[in-house]
Amino acid sequence: MALANVLQSESVDFSNYGRKCRGFSSSLYETELGLESVGGDNLSFAVRTACSDGDGPERKIQFLHGTTTLAFKFQHGVIVAVDSRATAGAYIASQTVKKVIEINPYLLGTMAGGAADCSFWERLLARQCRVYELRNKERISVAAASKLLANMVYQYKGMGLSMGTMVCGWDKTGPGLYYVDSEGNRVCGDLFAVGSGSMYAYGIVDSGLKQKDLTVEEACDLGCRAIYQATYRDAYSGGQVNLYHVHSEGWNRVSQSDVLMLHQQYQAEKA
């Protein structure tokens, strides 16, 4: 499904409902009649609920964000690199997900977490940014845009939204990069990687950013490499690497490379 989810096995925690209802899950654990025989000595007075598997507190398992997105600032702007895989549990729902959302010609948002949550709220953010532009006759700053988004989702804190996004852009004060998530975090920084493959990406980018001034091409290369390495080691990331560069005139899409092609290219370079 188009994004059954960019991360969790359900875009919403169906809790007791979804587990029994998934048609394409293997028939191993379907008990059609909803009666779960659970273990326990016969002397127990506890009434087991139909859907308890005897592991109460583990019911709401937090799945890792199955994705890798990263963004970093450098001398000539911001580089945004993302993978394109969406998983529903162990099923790969799509390998061609657009995880960079184009809010307006000079602002980008990345998608990690629930795909519907990210695309809906960032689309709403685009609308708010446009309204701001019309009212104030000037472009909205990255700080203000990220604040709008953070405040919008904060109202739904605790209700199960899942969104980990980076708002990237260029405004009067230069390149801007903020990390915003559905827990209420909003952090300004020079480098962020979000998702299950983030640790691998951090390793590559941290070592590549040692030399202070990168050219645009080197920075793009670094971003691409970082995502590729993350897809190599993380099972939940893969597909293609989409690369964007944000500069003073706005953003432009640098490349979209299939990970398989990149693998062959890097192998050839090693030889």
Place this chain on the structure above:
Amino acid sequence: MFATQVYGDNGKMKEYHYTGPVEHRFSPYSFNGGTVLAVAGEDFAIVASDTRLSEGYSIHSRDSPKCYKLTDTTVIGCSGFHGDCLTLTKIIDARLKMYKHSNNKCMTSGAIAAMLSTILYGRRFFPYYVYNIIGGLDEEGKGAVYSFDPVGSYQRDTYKAGGSASAMLQPLLDNQIGFKNMEGVQHLPLSQEKAVQLVKDVFISAAERDVYTGDALRICIVTKDGIKEETVPLRKD
């Protein structure tokens, strides 16, 4: 079935000896099965679905197609919980009428897709348990397929399978239409006849291995000349 399934959701073994009281919760959802598939061609789109309506071990109906015609150029396939499918299609029809009256024109496939996304997200905290796939022609007359998740996340594809047998069909489509994992093969564009034949073959395979898919196959072919429907029998067991 003889595999003694004792695995719980997280892989731990369950035991069958509990005989005490068990609390049953009412679930507002149920799973009615069914598979839908959509393919976009150069100047056509195909939306196909099986016609079996099941619940648990029973089959409620052998003639309940899951493709619904929205406009002259758009068909939607909905599988999952049948109650939500019906309500959702009624809501979409109503919104289409409203749009037609306010804007004096029919909604395009892309617009319907965007609208459906917001309708689905409106129920973010009590979702429509429906897997939707829209197939139709875009403004330029080219085939378009939009696939959704239950809460409204969507994207445009060339082909997509959804519903109970989706995990079986999607890899086959990846290979035959997307030419994935094939070396040295010419990427020929898909003709309408070949696409229809492929859809029939693919559903025959799905009916072999998925209990919720079978009985009959309803194919809707969308071209600039309108929507043509075809029904093909499948395994009834």
